[in-house]
Amino acid sequence: MVIRWQGVAIVGSVVAATVIPAGPASAWVDSRCGLWTATASYRHASGLSSVYITANVDAKGLWNSNSDVNFVPAASGQTEKVYMTAYNVWSADYDGLWTADDCNANGHSIGTVNVMLNRVYTDSYSSSGKKQVMVHELGHAIGLGHTGSASCSGQPIMYGSSDRYFTCGHIAPQTDDINGANALV
Incomplete structure (x- = not known):
């Protein structure tokens, strides 16, 4: 089954979703399949250019240093929980997306979560521009949904527009x- 939510495809089956109150945060959890775990292994796509690897490493480092989330490199032979890549998706109107292979009855990912930057847009972004898209998409992988307003004051990285960076x-x-994120893990 493929579920589309604001241009993002989620592959798998979602039987039910668990909503965990996020305390003082409004970065809400939705019915999408998130990691909901404090430690998650990751791997970069083979052949990914160094500028995208740097953006990915920096993005996961920002989550690691600012929250209870800990993204760690997948060990040799280990299946990663997060797979980071970049593709050209000409027909899309987004600069990044994530998909989950499969979800359990609680809405937790039981497979790999794929996090992708759309090179159609991000090839022209600065290194910081690429990084902010990956930080945003990793937030979805954690289980966070879009939130916030166009006002820059207090606007979260989970705001649904790249104006979070460009404006x-x-x-x-x-x-x-x-x-x-801390409420989820």
């Missing part, structure tokens, strides 16, 4: 994002 200059998880 407001946000690259890292903000307080709301961190509170939401």
Whole structure:
């Protein structure tokens, strides 16, 4: 089954979703399949260019240093929980997306979560621009949904538009994002 939510495809079956209150955060959990775990292994796609690897490493580092989430490299022979890549998707109107292979009855990912940057847009972004898209998409992988407003004051990285960066200059998880992530793990 494929579920489409704001341009994002989720592959798998979702029987039920668990909503966990995020305390003081409004970066809400939705019915999408998230990791909902404090430690998650990751792997980069083979052949991924160094500029995208740097953006991915920096993005996971921002979550690691600012929240209770810990992304760690997958060990040799281990199946990763997060697979980071970049593709050209000409027909899409988004600069990043994530998909989950499969979800359990609680809405937790039981497979690999794929996090992708759309090179059609991001090839022209600065390194910070690429990084903020990956930080945002990793937030979805954690289990956070879109939230916030167009006002730059207090706008979370989980705001649904890249104006979070191009207008407001946000690259890292903000307080709301961190509170939401910590509530999930």
